[in-house]
Amino acid sequence: MSIAYNTFVITANSMVIVPIVVFLLLVAVIYLLKWLLKASEDVEKTEPYKKLPFESANPPKGVGKGKVSFQYFGYLVMFLAMEPAVVLLTFITIVPKTLIFHALLLYLVLVLVFAPLLAYAAYEAKKIRKWVLD
Numbered sequence: 282m283s284i285a286y287n288t289f290v291i292t293a294n295s296m297v298i299v300p301i302v303v304f305l306l307l308v309a310v311i312y313l314l315k316w317l318l319k320a321s322e323d324v325e326k327t328e329p330y331k332k333l334p335f336e337s338a339n340p341p342k343g344v345g346k347g348k349v350s351f352q353y354f355g356y357l358v359m360f361l362a363m364e365p366a367v368v369l370l371t372f373i374t375i376v377p378k379t380l381i382f383h384a385l386l387l388y389l390v391l392v393l394v395f396a397p398l399l400a401y402a403a404y405e406a407k408k409i410r411k412w413v414l415d
Contacts, residue, residue: 358405
């Protein structure tokens with residue numbers, strides 16, 4: 282048997298050499314695209330607003346109107362608490378009938394685990410004072 286068909290060599294190829302080659306190819310493509318898409322030097326010198334942040338693609342005029350608060354934190358946490366439960370519900374639909382009781386029990390446990398997080402999110406969503414900027 283040739284060394285090329287040895288299981289150790291095949292494993293080394295698939296776990297080490299192939300990912301390294303793919304990584305190097307990706308890096309090469311990124312550098313090639315960076316070189317191809319580089320802006321010309323005249324544009325860099327004649328566009329003073331190129332590196333500045335814009336509001337709706339307009340040059341900035343004066344100071345910003347005000348600070349923005351993270352007022353929907355509670356709702357974000359509620360979404361993050363309920364989203365796994367909804368996703369897991371889709372998996373229950375493909376469970377074989379012989380395992381449906383175990384799947385529903387697991388789903389109930391997971392919902393109970395997320396329940397305190399959901400309660401905390403509802404509590405945070407009601408704190409209107411945090412929404413107001415002083």
